[in-house]
Amino acid sequence: MxxxxxxxxxxxxxxxxxxxxxxxxxxxxxxxxxxxxxxxxxxxxxxxxxxxxxxxxAAREDGTLLAENALFRIASMTKPVTALAWTMLMEQGLTDLDQRVDAVLPELADVGVYVSGGDGDPFATRPVDTPMRMVDLLRHTSGFTYGFQNRTPVDAAYRNLDLDDFHQARDPDDYIAALAQLPLEFAPGSAWNYSVSNDVLGVVVERLSGMSLDAFFSTRIFAPLGMDDTFFRxxxxxxxxxxxxxxxxxxxxxxxxDRGAQTRWRMPRRFHGGGGGLVSGMADYHRFCRMLLQRGELDGVRLVREETVAMMTRNHLPGGGDLSTLSRSMFSESDYAGIGYGLGFGVTVDPAQAGEFHWGGLFSTFFSIDPVEGTIMILxxxxxxxxxxxxxxxxxxxxxxxxxxxxx
Incomplete structure (x- = not known):
């Protein structure tokens, strides 16, 4: 019913x-x-x-009906929030799209590109062609991956180290140190692959701001927007x-x-995943989407400039390509043909619906914003x-x- x-x-x-x-x-x-x-x-x-x-x-296995104020694990719908946080620091002059990632995360300075090895054999690597930049984290062209892709020896190593885990046992420094021991799947900027890039970006936000990602989200984004039902814990x-x-x-x-009453999302966290850790409600995420639709402002509160949201919602894939031509990924929260990638979400480049942007989460949540039509849809x-x-x-x-x- x-x-x-x-x-x-x-x-x-x-x-x-x-x-x-x-x-x-x-x-x-x-x-x-x-x-x-x-x-x-x-x-x-x-x-x-x-x-x-x-x-x-039913919200729960006992038959409790889904309520209007129900809370959901939004997984990768966390990614646009992390991207927004980064752009706020960009507006403060603390970073930019072309900044080298190792300028903020020096542990990654010597990470190379996969050549051979894995499955018990040492990895052989070659140097990167060009340094990884912040834009590579934001648009998933970093060379990182997800363990659940089940495609390469590199993602097998991610699985062995539990680098995808929503409830990461490592703290942010240990997480980056673990990543630094593994090769990239490809040279930064040369391909698109769905990955832990936004988790890395979350650590960038923490180091640049001097705040935990949880505290940054709460004080700089959620409180100003009146999003009282969005949190990591x-x-x-x-x-x-x-x-x-x-x-x-x-x-x-x-x-x-995961049972709602005993959810693991109630436990303290050492690592706040910028790629997929948040819980939110329908009304809260609608407020976030309205802010993006209104180019950075909601109810008289401006988080970022209009130009910044315009930058986020442009296709940033190399050469203006789409996912069908640049993706090496076995998984995406979007279609491939006619879809580019902005800073934190997919953007439609197909002329029939150009300008629409969207993303979803592993638990089947989804949002779509069409600035031309003024529509928001959230599942x-x-x-x-x-x-x-x-x-x-x-x-x-x-x-x-x-x-x-x-x-x-």
Whole structure:
């Protein structure tokens, strides 16, 4: 059963078709149930005004219905927050896109590019062609990887060291030291590969600011935006709102991965992962998206200049390419063709929807912002991996069809 509703008046006044929005709710509801999402929530707004907010399914295995103020592990939807934090330091003159990463993280100065080895044999490397720059971390052209890619001897070494773990046992310095012992998969700037780059970027933010990433996010981003339900560690008084998370396990289907009431996200952390550690709610993340839609400002509070958000939402891939031509990755939270990459998220370069930007998380959460149409769409659910129940492309297409008054 679906809770929430389409606001018919708001939809019509905002130039959207209420019946098509109802169809979107029905489509998503059809993917909630045994073998699929345990629950799902969808919010759509135009020019900051919500026109649809629906939710369906059980937040927990005991049948507790998904509430409006439910909390979700947003995984890689943390990445745009980390990118924004870095741009705030850029505006202070502390860094820039061309700054060498080893200027802030000297431990990485001698990291080379993979040539051979692995699986018990020592790695052989060659020197990098060009130094890794901050832009390489922001756009995933650093040469780092994720262990879950299961593709190369390098990502096998990541798995052996648990470098992907949401609950990293290392502190930030130890994390960078561990990475420094491994080769890059390719020369920085030569290809795109989904990776721990944003976790490294989070350590850059910490060293440049002199603050933990948790403290920086809380004081510089979340408090000014009124995002009271977004954090790395769930406070005890919010645990009752934390959803269960599920993992698709082949023929067994979804199996419980993390219980909301006893979530690992309630535990203290040594490492705050800039690539995937946050918990948030629908209303909070909508405020973050509205700030990006309004080019750095929300309710009279400006976090960054308009020009900075414009820079973030441009395609920064080498040569203006897209993921289909530059990716070496076995996984992405986005399509490949017609999608470039900005500073923290995918950006659409296909002329039919140019300017739209988006990203998602491993637990199947997703957001899409279209500055031309003024629309925001946010999907919240908790099933990993995000490819388990593929609904994002269809939801985006249905939203485009719902626009009675297009601005393109």
């Amino acid at each position: 679906t809770n929430g509703e389409v606001d018919i008046v708001a939809a019509r006044e905002s130039g959207l078709d209420p019946e098509q929005l109802d169809a979107m709710a029905a489509y998503l509801d059809g993917h909630v149930g045994p073998g699929r999402f345990a629950h799902a929530a969808l919010l759509i707004s135009r020019d900051g005004r919500p026109v649809m907010s629906t939710r369906s399914g 769930v406070p005890p008084d919010r645990l009752d709102r934390m959803t269960d998370a599920w993992m698709m396990d082949g023929a067994r289907g979804p199996v419980l991965y 919240m659910t908790q099933l990993m991996p995000s490819s388990a129940v593929p609904v994002r492309r269809t939801l985006k297409s249905m939203l485009a069809s719902a626009l009675r008054e297009t601005r393109r």
